[in-house]
Amino acid sequence: MAEKKKAPATAKKKNQTLEIIKRLARNKVAMAAGIVFVLLFVMAIFAPLLEPYDYTLMNGKLAFAKPSLEHPFGCDRLGRDLMSRIIRGSRFSLGMGLLGVLCSLAAASVLGSVAGFFGQVADNIVMRLLDVIQAIPGILLTMTISTVLGRGFFNTVLALSIGGIPGNTRMLRAMILAIRNSEYVEAASSINCSKARIIAKHILPNAFAPVLVGAAMGIGGTIGQASMLSFVGLGIQPPDPEWGALISDGRNYIATYPHLIVFPGLMIGIVSLCACLLADGLRDATDPKLKK
Amino acid sequence: MSQNKDFLRIEDLVVEYTSDGEIVQAVNGVSLSLEKGKTLGLVGETGAGKTTIAKTIMRILPEPPARVCRGRIEFEDRDLLNLPEKEMLHIRGNQIAMIFQDPMTALNPVMTVGSQIAEVIELHDHLSGGEAKRKAVEMLEMVGIPGARYDNYPHEFSGGMKQRVVIAMALACAPQLLLADEPTTALDVTIQAQVLEMIADLKKRYDTSMILITHDLGVVARTCDDVAVVYAGEIIENGSLEDIFDHPTHPYTIGLFGALPKLTGNEKRLSPVEGLPPDPTHLPAGCKFSPRCPNVTEACRSGEVPAYEMTPGHFVRCHLAANAAKEV
Amino acid sequence: MWRYVLKRLGMMVFVVLGVAILVFSLMYFVPGDPAMLILGSGADPADVARLRAQMGIDKPYLVQLGTFLNNLLHLDFGVSYQYNTPVIESVKERLPRTLFLSVMVIIFQTLIGIPLGITAAVNAGKWQDTFCVIVSMIGLAIPGFWLSLMSIKVFSVNLGWFPSFGIDSWKSYVLPIVTMAIGGLSMNTRQTRAAMLEVIRADYVTTAKAKGVSAHDVIYKHALPNALIPVITMIGGSFGGALGGAIIAESVFVMPGLGLYLTNAINALDYAVVRSVVVILAVWFSMIMLVTDLVYAFVDPRIKAQYTGK
Numbered sequence: 048m049a050e051k052k053k054a055p056a057t058a059k060k061k062n063q064t065l066e067i068i069k070r071l072a073r074n075k076v077a078m079a080a081g082i083v084f085v086l087l088f089v090m091a092i093f094a095p096l097l098e099p100y101d102y103t104l105m106n107g108k109l110a111f112a113k114p115s116l117e118h119p120f121g122c123d124r125l126g127r128d129l130m131s132r133i134i135r136g137s138r139f140s141l142g143m144g145l146l147g148v149l150c151s152l153a154a155a156s157v158l159g160s161v162a163g164f165f166g167q168v169a170d171n172i173v174m175r176l177l178d179v180i181q182a183i184p185g186i187l188l189t190m191t192i193s194t195v196l197g198r199g200f201f202n203t204v205l206a207l208s209i210g211g212i213p214g215n216t217r218m219l220r221a222m223i224l225a226i227r228n229s230e231y232v233e234a235a236s237s238i239n240c241s242k243a244r245i246i247a248k249h250i251l252p253n254a255f256a257p258v259l260v261g262a263a264m265g266i267g268g269t270i271g272q273a274s275m276l277s278f279v280g281l282g283i284q285p286p287d288p289e290w291g292a293l294i295s296d297g298r299n300y301i302a303t304y305p306h307l308i309v310f311p312g313l314m315i316g317i318v319s320l321c322a323c324l325l326a327d328g329l330r331d332a333t334d335p336k337l338k339k
Numbered sequence: 340m341s342q343n344k345d346f347l348r349i350e351d352l353v354v355e356y357t358s359d360g361e362i363v364q365a366v367n368g369v370s371l372s373l374e375k376g377k378t379l380g381l382v383g384e385t386g387a388g389k390t391t392i393a394k395t396i397m398r399i400l401p402e403p404p405a406r407v408c409r410g411r412i413e414f415e416d417r418d419l420l421n422l423p424e425k426e427m428l429h430i431r432g433n434q435i436a437m438i439f440q441d442p443m444t445a446l447n448p449v450m451t452v453g454s455q456i457a458e459v460i461e462l463h464d465h466l467s468g469g470e471a472k473r474k475a476v477e478m479l480e481m482v483g484i485p486g487a488r489y490d491n492y493p494h495e496f497s498g499g500m501k502q503r504v505v506i507a508m509a510l511a512c513a514p515q516l517l518l519a520d521e522p523t524t525a526l527d528v529t530i531q532a533q534v535l536e537m538i539a540d541l542k543k544r545y546d547t548s549m550i551l552i553t554h555d556l557g558v559v560a561r562t563c564d565d566v567a568v569v570y571a572g573e574i575i576e577n578g579s580l581e582d583i584f585d586h587p588t589h590p591y592t593i594g595l596f597g598a599l600p601k602l603t604g605n606e607k608r609l610s611p612v613e614g615l616p617p618d619p620t621h622l623p624a625g626c627k628f629s630p631r632c633p634n635v636t637e638a639c640r641s642g643e644v645p646a647y648e649m650t651p652g653h654f655v656r657c658h659l660a661a662n663a664a665k666e667v
Numbered sequence: 668m669w670r671y672v673l674k675r676l677g678m679m680v681f682v683v684l685g686v687a688i689l690v691f692s693l694m695y696f697v698p699g700d701p702a703m704l705i706l707g708s709g710a711d712p713a714d715v716a717r718l719r720a721q722m723g724i725d726k727p728y729l730v731q732l733g734t735f736l737n738n739l740l741h742l743d744f745g746v747s748y749q750y751n752t753p754v755i756e757s758v759k760e761r762l763p764r765t766l767f768l769s770v771m772v773i774i775f776q777t778l779i780g781i782p783l784g785i786t787a788a789v790n791a792g793k794w795q796d797t798f799c800v801i802v803s804m805i806g807l808a809i810p811g812f813w814l815s816l817m818s819i820k821v822f823s824v825n826l827g828w829f830p831s832f833g834i835d836s837w838k839s840y841v842l843p844i845v846t847m848a849i850g851g852l853s854m855n856t857r858q859t860r861a862a863m864l865e866v867i868r869a870d871y872v873t874t875a876k877a878k879g880v881s882a883h884d885v886i887y888k889h890a891l892p893n894a895l896i897p898v899i900t901m902i903g904g905s906f907g908g909a910l911g912g913a914i915i916a917e918s919v920f921v922m923p924g925l926g927l928y929l930t931n932a933i934n935a936l937d938y939a940v941v942r943s944v945v946v947i948l949a950v951w952f953s954m955i956m957l958v959t960d961l962v963y964a965f966v967d968p969r970i971k972a973q974y975t976g977k
Contacts, residue, residue, distance in 0.1 A: 175681075175685075176685075178678075178682050178685070179682055179685030179686055179689055180689070182682050182683070182685070182686045182949045182952060182953045182956075183686060183689075183690070183945060183948075183949045183952070184906075184907030184908070184910045184911050184948065184949070184952050185907055185908070185911060186907075186908070186910075186911030186914065186915070187907075187910065187911060187914065187945055187948055187949075190914075190929075190933065191690065191693060191694075191941065191945050192693065194694075194697070194933050194941060195693050195694065195696060195697050197698065267807075267808060271810045274810055274812075274813075275810060275811075275812055275915060278812050278915070278918075279915065279918055279930045279933065279934075280930065280933065280934045281933065291810075294812070294813060294816070298816060298919075301816050301819055301820050301824070302819075302820065302824040305817075305820050308813065308816050308817070308820075309817070312809070312810065312813035312816075312817070315808075315809075315810050315813065316805070316808045316809045316810070316813075317808075318808075319807070319808035319809070319810075320804060320805060320808035322808075323804055323807055323808055324804065327804075
């Protein structure tokens with residue numbers, strides 16, 4: 048009995064990461080969304096093995112075929128199996144979403160740290176630059192950059208990530224400033240912690256969680272933006288089966304063959320939804336304030 | 340309905356919180372009583388359940404996560420816990436008022452301080468806007484703030500001034516019972532004394548009874564008639580100020596006084612109470628203080644500890660007190 | 668207060684100048700020769716050179732930039748090679764439609780999103796909350812242009828309630844506004860809910876309760892005004908999204924606004940148009956943000972005090 052009573056006091060010192068994972072695991076919705084999310088990426092990686100048909104194979108007889116047992120999502124205007132095209136297209140959509148967010152966050156963390164760490168002048172320059180960039184509404188900025196860079200996978204990733212830089216930089220800068228001015232960092236520097244140590248031990252771990260949440264949240268939005276770029280004629284263009292390109296390809300047949308649009312759109316929706324749910328779950332699990 | 344009857348009586352109050360799927364036992368069978376015009380000090384460590392008791396009296400606990408499991412709160416022969424919310428509205432701010440711990444966050448940042456005071460007057464005294472405003476200005480001046488500052492916003496005030504506003508707000512309708520939840524903790528020491536004095540003055544003027552929640556024994560000594568020591572959601576010792584200060588009996592109470600420096604004494608070290616308060620999600624069986632108690636016995640670790648009456652009105656929840664109580 | 672307004676106006680001038688320089692510089696590096704585009708790839712090099720000189724694009728970057736800015740100042744946005752008409756004329760005709768569309772989107776998403784968010788927060792944990800959370804999550808996930816296409820299928824093609832393209836009557840605006848507002852509406856709901864939940868937990872709300880203020884007044888008199896402060900910024904910020912939505916909606920519903928003008932120009936490599944439209948929309952966006960900031964400063968006494976010099 049006596050030992051049992053001591054347990055709670057030591058239990059408080061549990062590993063924080065473990066604690067976060069445990070809390071996330073208890074959130075069934077977030078876990079389900081996370082699993083679907085991971086499965087979608089697995090699908091993208093093994094796309095060639097999973098496609099029931101060759102995604103480029105045309106079959107005139109099957110043009111505009113409605114969904115059936117052989118072709119669960121039906122066929123497009125050239126008789127290509129839509130399911131295979133969507134599976135292959137996940138490589139474009141998910142790839143652009145993931146890469147776009149990662150590049151954007153990488154660039155933003157450089158800019159955000161410069162602004163947050165290196166005093167007034169650097170901060171002013173970065174912030175005024177962001178003021179200018181953010182005066183252009185987000186989608187418009189991405190469209191403009193995409194126009195300049197041209198179509199194609201990597202150009203679009205670049206356009207998407209540049210479009211995301213201002214928002215992410217602001218978020219990171221605000222966070223770095225908040226952490227830098229916090230009392231625990233002051234405490235650390237008062238006991239002569241080196242700058243490098245403060246950054247590694249105090250700032251990064253505290254900045255990591257919100258960035259992770261932001262990234263999860265951003266993937267859904269970025270995939271949506273990518274598909275929109277394709278839709279207005281930028282981004283990835285047919286015959287590449289990016290999901291937005293598939294929608295764009297089928298838009299003229301919406302009245303008669305809606306399946307051409309329904310399925311790719313649902314895929315975008317499902318990915319965004321999972322990303323959103325996962326991000327929400329992560330935020331709840333990492334925000335100690337919500338424990339109470 | 341005699342005048343002498345306790346006008347506030349709490350019996351066997353149990354309040355739980357649900358947090359992260361675990362149940363936190365915040366208040367475990369608290370019984371209290373308060374006579375008209377008297378001041379009761381609720382003393383205890385942070386997290387002992389003092390604020391929860393006060394909020395339960397006001398019925399302003401957030402439910403959920405909080406839940407009042409059992410107990411009775413009688414205020415002027417009314418059963419507060421079973422009163423319809425509509426009647427409760429007439430009691431809150433009117434007959435029972437509360438002063439909160441942190442004046443920095445207790446005022447609405449987008450309303451002028453004057454209108455926040457006038458609001459409570461309008462609600463309960465049924466005055467017109469102009470009259471309520473006049474009375475609110477009066478209240479401001481009574482707590483030492485120029486009436487001209489009626490239209491200022493909370494951010495234009497210092498912490499001490501804000502607490503004065505909060506006090507003015509609490510006393511605006513001359514409540515019979517004032518619940519002061521650590522009214523001075525967030526203030527500078529120099530201002531603490533002023534604020535306490537002011538509360539005492541105003542209390543006398545309106546013949547208000549008060550429950551003062553604090554962990555500052557010095558404050559208790561200056562202001563209270565009765566004292567109840569709270570530990571892990573239980574009252575482990577209660578009695579008159581003299582009972583507690585001159586004859587502390589429970590090992591925890593003794594420990595609390597041991598942790599105070601004495602101006603007259605010449606002890607070399609203060610003796611803190613060893614250990615930490617128990618995890619409220621897993622309270623120890625038996626006496627809640629037993630894991631930290633220097634005089635713990637086997638009997639302490641199982642079963643409920645009853646309250647023993649040492650001298651009339653001085654109750655102690657400790658087996659060790661049993662012998663002494665019998666001797667009396 | 669006036670000093671603050673002037674200061675913000677001054678800042679806006681610089682931001683707009685920055686945007687103009689940025690957009691011009693970006694478009695300067697667009698691959699391809701505009702003169703060649705106009706004349707076709709088989710054109711006589713001498714003709715191309717003459718046109719380049721005529722368009723001024725043989726001059727150095729800085730000279731071109733100067734000319735561009737000077738022209739902007741005189742509201743001269745150049746000529747669309749596609750339609751061979753001055754850009755300013757098309758803008759005059761089309762801008763009001765796009766602004767109307769985006770303002771309607773804002774109004775719609777605000778008027779529905781904020782009450783939904785409040786309802787959800789007030790009923791936290793109950794079915795109303797769950798409903799709002801799920802619906803707003805789905806609304807956020809679904810791409811607007813896809814929703815527009817689906818609405819055409821259901822409400823135009825199948826039910827015949829609304830036209831699928833053009834701007835013939837008020838009916839033409841229903842589908843674009845509703846479908847493009849869904850995303851922002853969901854965002855508004857989520858953020859209002861979050862802001863309300865945070866404020867409801869605040870100490871001053873407990874103070875209000877302790878004063879005997881009724882549950883209804885606690886929420887609408889004490890909590891809501893505080894929760895609305897961040898929500899106001901959000902409404903201003905969502906104008907960017909609404910403008911973007913309008914651009915896409917015009918493309919889906921073939922509405923002759925600035926957005927359709929822009930997307931057509933992008934596909935036709937009509938860079939004079941792209942450049943001008945982006946700058947014009949950015950100016951509008953900046954103005955809306957300025958108004959938002961001023962409103963924000965006006966409603967929050969803490970911020971107001973900073974600028975009135977109290």
